[in-house]
């Protein structure tokens with residue numbers, strides 16, 4: 175009945191017989207799969223009514239241009255409530271700070287500035303690979319996290335500022351994982367529904383009070399020596415919100431990049447011909463694998479384009495399930511008019527499976543990135559893992575560099591035996607890159 179009565183210029187709307195809760199239950203169980211099923215049943219543009227809100231999905235290329243460039247859509251209004259729920263930054267402070275902090279991060283992590291981080295990150299990665307020893311067995315996702323997390327945090331926040339030593343890290347990791355796991359639900363619903371998440375948020379915010387005090391105490395006067403966190407604190411209006419923004423920056427810098435580092439390694443290790451090519455490239459730049467602690471600079475990374483293509487291809491296949499804008503004036507997409515107030519959702523994950531832009535879309539094919547003009551910092555057409563337009567992810571070049579560097583050092587040092595089948599990606603989350611659905615154990619040993 176609902177479908178017969180709907181205005182023909184509105185997209186089909188999926189709801190359930192439970193008012194307010196709407197389609198949240200079916201949707202919440204496996205949102206990525208739900209989107210695909212809804213698309214094949216209702217067409218490329220459809221609305222899901224859930225938790226009292228209308229989420230309108232645009233799953234084909236027609237809506238992409240409008241999504242990134244239309245003045246009738248607003249990024250800040252789409253994410254403000256989520257930021258308030260996630261790190262308790264009130265609306266007024268969010269709108270006051272957003273533009274300045276975004277420009278600062280974009281500038282500090284621009285391609286021409288990456289060399290500032292590469293040397294430190296390389297040293298940090300070596301240091302945090304050392305505890306793995308010369309051989310062992312473990313879940314690859316855990317191994318990646320134990321190396322990448324402290325190395326990246328020490329690089330962006332400053333050494334000794336966040337807990338990263340072996341003794342302190344366990345408790346921190348437990349709380350951060352709990353926080354990250356439910357971040358998506360927590361950003362959409364009141365905190366009282368998520369007791370464990372709320373506990374982890376309080377613990378992390380308390381910890382960040384100390385982190386921020388230490389960062390302020392050691393804040394140098396000359397710009398070149400400041401960490402990214404110190405730049406953030408210098409630019410922040412409302413100094414009491416330092417811990418809240420510090421936690422937000424930590425989450426943004428870890429939540430997407432770490433799973434992608436896992437997937438990049440997993441894809442390389444599970445395709446023998448690709449692994450062989452990667453190892454040949456490493457040998458041609460550094461000599462026989464495993465010998466020394468190699469030093470890798472920005473210039474060296476440029477000599478390893480294939481590993482950069484592997485990183486980008488892993489990002490393409492495991493990109494965020496959805497990104498959001500708020501409709502502030504009614505907007506026309508295809509033959510539909512989307513009303514003001516809707517949350518407009520674009521799915522990089524599904525757009526990256528369009529065979530028109532990515533032939534054999536499900537196949538891991540690093541060579542397709544040959545066509546991209548990466549020297550000019552351009553991605554392939556229709557690649558939107560980092561968003562687009564003026565709100566594109568400010569950490570994107572840093573993310574690609576850190577993953578490429580990690581893969582170089584890890585594969586140069588260790589060889590692997592895969593003990594489990596490659597896990598599928600989890601359909602559970604919509605915001606952010608996908609986690610593996612099952613453990614993926616590997617045996618590793620220093621290259622001879």
Ligand code: HEM
Nearest residue numbers: 276426427430431434497559560561562565567568569573
């Ligand atoms: C593979 C890794 C990453 C992916 C796929 C990714 C993706 C994204 C996406 C899709 C957005 C939202 C853009 C939009 O809605 O239009 C975003 C925003 C953001 N990302 Fe990333 N990101 C990654 C890594 C990073 C890293 C390493 C950092 C920091 C070091 C970072 C910092 C941020 C920040 C601060 C924002 C918010 C921008 C704003 O408020 O305007 N990201 N990212």
